[in-house]
Amino acid sequence: MADESNTGPVAAAEAVAETQAPAGKRKSSSRRQRTAAGQVAESKTTAKPKRYSETERADKLNLIEAEVAQGNSTLKDAIKSAGISEQTYYVWKKSAKPADRKPEESVVAGDDLADLIQLDKENLRLRNLLSDKLRAENAELRKRLGLD
Incomplete structure (x- = not known):
């Protein structure tokens, strides 16, 4: 109990530290709010990028390819004259290629299927030919050995 009634310099320093800690937290939180408000203001000033449909993309790509092919x-x-960046051009060009290749792949898949069916038929024919040959050979060996 003697410690609680002690109002010396140590107790006074602890009381001062306790009162300063919450004030420090308030200042840092107000700084965060100011920073957040500043970031919100910055995001409002940026322009929203334009989104192009697939047909618009294809039209722009065709326009660019035509200009380059003509040598203009x-x-x-x-x-630049199409109004897009180089990076956008290459991204669009890359995404357009797989769509162009899909019909070719399906034709190739059809050819592969026909080849597979033909190979399967040939495999069956060769198996039958081999089994007939082996039967004939076995029959000949049985005759020679007198087992038949």
Whole structure:
């Protein structure tokens, strides 16, 4: 109990530390709010990127390819005149290629299936030929050995 009634310099320092700690937390939280408000203001100033449909993308890609094929401009200039970035052009071009290849792959798959069926028929024919040959050979050996 003697310690509780002690109002010396140690107790006074602890009381000061307790009162300063919550004030420090308030300041840091208000800084966070200011930072968050600043970030919100920055995000409102950025423009929303334009989204193109698949047909618009294909039209722009065809326009760029036509300009380059005619020799009117370089690829870089044609991309700029279309109003897109080089990175966007290459991303669109890459995504357009798998769509173009799908019909070819299905035709190839059909050819592969026909080849597989033909190989299966040939395999069956060769198996029958081999089994007939082995039967004839076995019959001949039995005659020679007198087992038949």
